[in-house]
């Protein structure tokens with residue numbers, strides 16, 4: 001095993017996109033930032049130097065951080081921010097996962113421009129991919145671009161209690177693509193040789209949108225998601241929620257030409273009619289002259305094509321093979337978590353708010369991020385007053401999760417939808433946890449990508465409407481369920497996940513639509529130390545950012 005070392009200088013970068021110039025926050029003056037290439041078993045060391053005007057943290061999305069919880073990165077959960085002029089060295093091992101993950105800022109909306117790929121290849125010298133070796137590999141990072149300053153966009157929304165403006169374009173590796181104004185020169189291109197196979201490592205780094213991804217004229221063969229191998233699944237369309245990754249093989253077996261790869265929005269709420277632009281890149285067959293016909297366009301699904309999204313998500317399974325991690329059958333903690341958007345009275349920190357503010361919750365608790373000490377530091381010190389340990393195992397009130405009409409009942413605000421609190425659920429080391437994740441319809445139904453830090457989980461089942469154990473349990477896949485770190489819970493529906501709490505520390509679980517995070521669509525697990533030294537979280541490094 002090697003040590004893979006990087007220095008990330010976070011600073012200002014002037015860029016021009018969509019005919020606008022703007023200063024963004026970026027790592028090493030690149031968008032996307034550097035790709036971390038490692039092998040399973042390696043140690044990664046990243047020195048993050050904050051030369052930007054913003055408080056920042058970096059999260060290594062999907063990395064387990066076994067016994068290194070202080071390197072996980074979410075602001076005020078596992079650390080205080082790296083303030084301007086300061087630095088922090090993240091040091092962690094990559095064990096037990098292969099495929100594509102990514103890193104991103106985990107403070108305010110900064111991840112809009114502070115992100116990059118993590119590529120984990122099989123352990124050096126010992127193993128190969130469980131599929132034919134591709135001729136070449138390409139990271140395809142899907143993103144979102146605002147002409148305005150994203151931190152201002154977020155602050156504006158928070159102060160008014162409303163939702164932030166939509167982005168101005170989607171991007172592929174930071175570029176909107178040549179169908180968008182002023183973007184022609186910078187379109188992302190890959191060159192392929194007829195008959196060869198390519199591995200596309202697709203990441204959805206967009207803030208607030210699930211995306212459909214396609215390559216015109218080609219099918220894709222999905223071989224991994226969230227750095228877990230899958231049974232190979234052939235599809236012409238990939239669906240990917242913010243936080244998720246998809247590794248797919250593409251054989252260059254189409255007639256020699258130029259083809260668009262494209263990503264467009266998947267919007268699951270029936271109350272939103274929004275169709276952002278399609279971002280494109282180009283797949284160029286080497287033997288095709290540049291002057292030939294324009295690239296072939298793919299037919300993208302309609303933005304509200306929930307059946308297409310559901311088909312993709314439910315067709316994926318883990319490979320059936322010896323040595324696949326076994327699904328725990330004995331459950332220590334059964335949780336039922338409802339979540340969704342609601343309303344709350346304007347608060348003191350919202351000077352531009354009139355009457356009601358947007359809010360979000362899990363089990364009717366709207367998560368409040370601490371400001372004086374991170375949850376992890378409070379956990380390690382046993383400090384009082386930073387959080388409470390009473391996150392409910394189930395929702396305190398019962399309501400119809402499937403009602404799809406917007407609820408305009410004026411008494412809504414007095415319902416306990418938006419009790420504010422910093423509540424954690426305490427878990428014993430090695431306990432097994434099942435969570436039924438149930439979308440609610442207080443304001444609108446919508447698909448929420450729920451991401452758990454510190455663990456992968458098995459996705460046992462998912463469906464529409466209210467979860468009903470009498471029928472749902474029969475549909476659980478206990479043989480080869482998909483393993484992920486982010487599950488897209490169907491709009492107006494539910495998903496069931498299971499994981500083993502074998503990693504001591506404090507781990508946030510939240511909606512990966514960034515717009516919902518400051519509204520409170522989050523909770524955290526506090527996992528106790530185990531009985532031995534190898535199950536005890538050591539103290540954090542000396543440069544650990546405290547407040």
Ligand code: C2O
Pocket residue numbers: 059061074104106243451453508510512
């Ligand atoms: Cu990729 Cu808590 O996030």
